[in-house]
Amino acid sequence: MTDYDGTLVPIRERPELALPGSDLLGAMRGLAGKKGVGLAVVSGRDADSLIKIVPVPGIYLAGCHGAEICCPGGVRLSAVDDKTIAPLLDLVAGRAMNCISGRNGFLVERKKAAVALHYRLAGRAEARKVLADFLAAVRLLAAEHNLQLVHGKKVIEVRPGVVNKGEAVRRLISLHPGHYPLYFGDDITDEDAFRAVQDRGLGILVGRRRVTAASGRLGRPRDVIRFLQIVSAQFRECVS
Ligand SMILES: [Mg+2]
Known part of the structure; x- marks a missing residue:
């Protein structure tokens, strides 16, 4: 599970300029849909805009901090009326x-x-x-x-008040019981998500050191992409 802006792509002055590169999309497509792997983007952006920005089939897209979760099969889960x-x-x-x-x-x-x-x-x-x-x-x-x-x-x-990334992450975890949860994020709003995984998985802060509930850290978005590429390659070796 990963945040988008500042985590998978650098923050840009205007959100519409923060587009994924082919390396990121390739890494995500490499992981998505692999047996035993669930991939989710958890963002403050609307779910509909996430669908356009991250055209990767087989992944969860949690928009508006998890107010709405688009599941791989097209089902939408809503946390608010x-x-x-x-x-x-x-x-x-x-x-x-x-x-x-x-x-x-x-x-x-x-x-x-x-x-x-x-x-x-x-x-x-x-x-x-x-x-x-x-x-x-x-x-x-x-x-x-x-x-x-x-x-x-x-x-x-x-x-x-009921919507935050921690609740979104708990819901995603409940959809994949038995999976080891990882969460990547850069912002203060990601701290709820770090807390949601800290006793059963791994939270990874992207960016400079700060007081955080995450237990690991990567420097910048390109490190996260590299991480996804490595995990994807390792996974292929594990299953073959
Ligand atoms: Mg962010």
């Missing part, structure tokens, strides 16, 4: 749009089960002001409706 959550998130998105109105460098993304306010291209002072306004505008609403506010890398996200 869309009818209840959609009007709330529309309200949050509207308030976010008001906060960024007339300012450059911000982007409001209305995902299927979350609203993300990106500020990667904004100046520091302006980002601080917009974030303070946004938090003031949504804090009460979030408390009343059990929405969580989660800070990631140059993004703040509002999503249902």
Whole structure:
């Protein structure tokens, strides 16, 4: 199981520029569908956009931090009730749009089960002001409706309280009992996933050293790709 942005591909200024190279797709296709292997991407991105970005048959794609999991056979598992959550998130998105109105460098993304306010291209002072306004505008609403506010890398996200990567990972593990779970991730939001695997598998932090629940570390996305290639090759040898 692996995060996408910052883990399989370097973080880019705009998410649409963070595309997988042929080496990554080749490594994933090499592993996907092998008997005894389950491969999953667990991302903050929407499941539908993951399907387009990672066109690898036979893998799980957990979008919006696991709010929605697309299984290899096409079945979709949902962790939230869309009818209840959609009007709330529309309200949050509207308030976010008001906060960024007339300012450059911000982007409001209305995902299927979350609203993300990106500020990667904004100046520091302006980002601080917009974030303070946004938090003031949504804090009460979030408390009343059990929405969580989660800070990631140059993004703040509002999503249902029941949704996090740890829950997504537990669900994926339950679909493959007996498998040894590995999870790769780079961001604070990946810590829930590291905690979900730490007593039965291995969490691997991608990036610089920090306080983490992961027990291993790789330096950058290309190291993860290399790892996948090596495991894929080893696996072939094991089964033949
Ligand atoms: Mg990431």
